[in-house]
Amino acid sequence: MPAPILRWGPSVRRHRRRQPALACVAKPGYPLPMLPPDLSHVPLAIGPWLDLLGLAVFAASGALAAAKQGQTIVTMTFFALVTGVGGGTVRDLMIGAPVFWVHDSRAPSVCLIIALVIWMTPERWWRGQALAWFDALGLAAYAIFGSAKALTFGIPPVPAALMGVVTACVGGIIRDVLAGEPSIIMRPEIYVTAAALAASLYVGLISLGVPVAPAAIIAALAGFALRAAAIGWKLALPSYRGRG
Numbered sequence: 486m487p488a489p490i491l492r493w494g495p496s497v498r499r500h501r502r503r504q505p506a507l508a509c510v511a512k513p514g515y516p517l518p519m520l521p522p523d524l525s526h527v528p529l530a531i532g533p534w535l536d537l538l539g540l541a542v543f544a545a546s547g548a549l550a551a552a553k554q555g556q557t558i559v560t561m562t563f564f565a566l567v568t569g570v571g572g573g574t575v576r577d578l579m580i581g582a583p584v585f586w587v588h589d590s591r592a593p594s595v596c597l598i599i600a601l602v603i604w605m606t607p608e609r610w611w612r613g614q615a616l617a618w619f620d621a622l623g624l625a626a627y628a629i630f631g632s633a634k635a636l637t638f639g640i641p642p643v644p645a646a647l648m649g650v651v652t653a654c655v656g657g658i659i660r661d662v663l664a665g666e667p668s669i670i671m672r673p674e675i676y677v678t679a680a681a682l683a684a685s686l687y688v689g690l691i692s693l694g695v696p697v698a699p700a701a702i703i704a705a706l707a708g709f710a711l712r713a714a715a716i717g718w719k720l721a722l723p724s725y726r727g728r729g
Contacts, residue, residue: 536630537595539623543656544569544596546620548603549611550664558604564660565600566593571656576631576648580638617716624676625708627653628683629701642688649684650677673722675715683708 547568551561570586570593577584586592603611631652635645654670654677661668669676687704691697714720 536626537591538619539626539630540569540592541595541599542616542619542623543572543627544599545603545611545616546657547660548600549616550660550666552603552608552611554664558600561604562597562600564663565603566596567663568656568660569596569599571659572627572631572652572654573656575655576635576652579651580635580640580648582634582638614716618713621679621709621712621716624653624680624712625683625705628680628708629687629705632684632687633697633701636688636691642692646681646684646688649687650680653680653684673724675711675720675722678722679708679712679715682711 544565547564547566548561550568551564556564573585573592576582628649630649632645632649634652635648636642640648657669657676683704686707687700690700690703695703
């Protein structure tokens with residue numbers, strides 16, 4: 486018996502004039518993939534693992550924010566979950582897509598496991614800049630995933646690029662607000678800009694007809710390189726000087 490076809494998007498007619506909804510094949514009872522169809526097999530089987538890696542990194546940053554304040558395992562788990570899935574949740578609600586982690590148990594499971602691992606390990610294991618480097622990788626990857634999913638749902642190029650930024654950055658913003666720390670979006674360091682570079686470059690390359698695989702790789706490398714340069718050389722955007 487052939488596997489059923491699951492279509493992305495609550496209404497195909499809604500987006501028919503922009504871009505037809507893409508379909509993905511799923512086994513009966515198997516959850517919808519976390520990746521948009523455009524990237525579910527790009528490159529090969531690496532894409533889904535990078536998606537889970539990015540989710541794990543963001544969840545870890547949320548759990549560590551709670552750990553630094555000596556919070557309970559419940560609070561740590563909550564921080565891990567909202568940081569890991571926050572950006573993707575806002576994106577899905579804005580583009581009219583099913584919220585990804587509600588339909589895929591892998592996402593919340595990864596967040597819960599990461600919170601438990603951090604809870605059971607000493608603080609000295611998480612010092613240094615290792616987490617910042619992994620976060621840079623997750624930032625670039627999630628910017629691409631968010632933009633690709635928005636394009637799949639027929640969102641125009643500019644809003645689709647913004648959806649990539651939302652996917653990559655909103656979870657960290659929620660984490661900082663809950664932790665009572667200055668939000669990442671209010672700091673001069675290059676963070677949101679790196680996500681914007683990756684998302685806009687991917688959308689631009691796709692609009693020019695570049696195949697999905699090279700477009701995703703080029704855009705992700707560009708976003709990661711910018712964030713890595715900011716980490717290594719403490720790069721920051723100039724502040725507004727028009728006051729007074």
